[in-house]
Amino acid sequence: MTTLEFKNVTKKYRVRGSGELLALDKVNFTLTSGQTIALVGQSGSGKSTIAKILTQLERVSSGEVLLDGTPIPTWGRPLRRYRQTVRMVFQDPFASLNPAHTIRHHIERPLRLDRVVPSDQVEEEVFRLLTRVRLSPEQTIDRRPHELSGGQRQRVAIARALASRPALLIADEPVSMLDVSIRLEVLNLLAELQREANLGVLYITHDLATARHFSDEIMVLHHGTVVEHGTADEVILHPKHEYTLALRNASPDPEKHFASPTTTPGANS
């Protein structure tokens, strides 16, 4: 079992001319393998900062990030091992794959770098991973990213993330740039994979509805502070913080809208 802890993490950015920007303010949470947490926030809330800290693109200004009790390493082999254990799926399926390389290359690379399987088994493993994300290996393995659709590309990105057999997965808005009708399937795939491999998943999103159904817990982030943290149903159905309530009421909810007998077509709820 692997545990990732954010302990009192604060992140400040220096802004030219006018001092500091407080991106994160004493953020606390724990992510364990087998658990799913949704990090919900609007733009400017700090959710991308959290993702950057987790991938070591940014350092904390104060506080600690601990993996299994020890601070996450900043260089060398320990960092490599960290990166194998905590993987990320990015928002933009067009930008996260290198247009010059084949799909095979994309999946092989982490396998070889992290020596997940012996070299004679690499090809087999690539096939297995592609099948696991419901892509046909024969049809995709020698293609380049621009030959695939957005949904297919995102599946490749997921396969790539899973190649090193991580314990924890950070999914940063994984479906918001995909076409609407395939979002659900990619999310369902993620949920299935999470279940099978007992992954801990941090699902970062601005969309309350998918957050509720995808994860066990929801954290609501507002201007760098966690204003609410509870089980998914609790947070959505019985929010305690006024910001969460405002978010929930602002999100479109046709079911509630049409259930109300006094709703006139075209009026807002």
Place this chain on the structure above:
Amino acid sequence: MTPHDLLTVSNFSVSYDVTPPVEAVRDVSLTVRRGEILGLAGESGCGKTTLAYGIQRLLKPPAVITSGSAVFHDESGEDIDINTMDDSQMRAFRWEKASMVFQGAMNALNPIINIGAQLQDVFSTHRPAMTRAERKLESGRLLDLVGVGSERLRSYPHELSGGMRQRVMIAMALALKPQLMIMDEPTTALDVLVQREILEQISDLREEFGFSVIFITHDLPLLLEISDRIAVMREGRIVEIDSARNLYRNPQNDYTRRLLASFPSLTGERGGFVRGTAETAPTTDATDAGGAF
């Protein structure tokens, strides 16, 4: 055509004249009634934006209107066939009778002119009788109306937040009190809270001024809440068109059902969504041929 109809689109087709030619809009017919909000739902590439541009003759080459007509039934009783107007008639029609709120207000506003000037040039073009002071006053009033404030008349687009820019676009579209406003993904890039505010604003303005709205977006739950009727588009065609309530309760078309299922209910049941526990999804409507998409 009844006196309640504002716009009649008949057998409208648009294609892109490239090799091979792409039919972006295929034989679309619909009507927009006076004072209604018609939602136009669909995913990227379905042709909804092309249709919106087409009925205003804003398409640029290689897009070409290949057939059909769009007839505007002016409140004066006159019927205006958009295809038959010449350039200067078209310019007079634009913004006066029908205006558009564009997607992505950052690119839709001229970055080097202040927003006051961009509001005022609508007046100087369409209302030449107005004096400079009158134009300024009216522009200020418009900004107040949408909640941006007349003190921002001299601000530049990059000095405003995303939400404010979108409101400026709405103010601009409202300037001549048109009978039809076409809105193309006006709230897509905005926070859900700001989005709700803007939608309420649009609703209030519509009650006050009585214009019709064609609201284009891929966000079906949003449309369900604000539209009177919704048309679902796919690959250039309208696959279903019905009142919002009927569409939600009783979708007739497979694609409509699939689209609806893509949006899990916020407060209701899970639907087609699988949570991370040992549950299997109910048989989904989507065909999951590996590699099909």
Place this chain on the structure above:
Amino acid sequence: MRFFLRRTAFYAFTAWAAITINFFLPRMMKGDPVSAYLQKNQGRISPEAIDSLRTLFGLDSDKSLLEQYIDYWQLLFSGDLGRSFSKGLAPVTDVIASAIPWTVGLVGIATVISFVVGTSIGAFIGWRRGSKADGIVPVATFFSTVPYFWMGLIAIAIFSTTLGWFPASHAYDKGTQPSFTLEFAGQVILHGFLPALTLVIGSLGGWILGMRNMMITVLDEDYVTVAQAKGLRPSRVLVNYAARNASLPQLSSFAMSLGFIVGGTLVMELVFSYPGAGKLLLDATTAKDYPLMQGLFLVITLTVLVANILADVAYAILDPRTRQMEA
């Protein structure tokens, strides 16, 4: 305001750096071009002149470096750049001053005309893309690639020798004294016409192409579509929405070309025997007239700096986003 202050500070620093480098250069050169000359011409140079030459060229090694540096600045502030060896020991400042107005005047005006005309044509062609107006582009490009001296000589051959419309050389009629009279102005214009014309034609192509390409990019932008959707007159869309945005990058190029005014049109000056700074620099180099050379370098550097300042200011005025970025 902060923006302007920052920029001013930046340019002040750059100017200081250029002048300081100019100070160090002769002191870093091997050999000593000036001592020999001074020796030879002992009797003919005044002691003050000798002193200033020494300071300029690092011969006053009896003083500390700091003292030399201070002396150098004092000299510059008093406008003394030394004496020109090849111009009969006339003060360098005077020599340069007699050439600069011609260069800046003629070339400056030609550059401005070329920019304005070229940008306007480019805007128009970009607007009417695909029409017959596109034919202007290859014609203008042709003239840009033609060797300038050839074009100049042809111009002289046709307009001067054959048709006799314009004089073939010099800035004014021989024997006339420069004065602020209308008649003199008339001579200047006549003499300057062919050089200016050939300069403009030669550089037009670049401006047209640059502007046309920018226009095509800008015309694809959403705000142009919105402007058209608003029903604005095409002329208004062209000028206020398209051309204004498209001309911004052109301005940077314009600034650069302003920097080339001094000394960059040597060929023109040779062909037309025009008394400009380019020819002056060539002569100075040939004659190993170090004081004049050094003086010209300094002037050229400062001119480019001023041109850049002007461009920056113009850009900041036209594009409000720049002001914010610096703030």
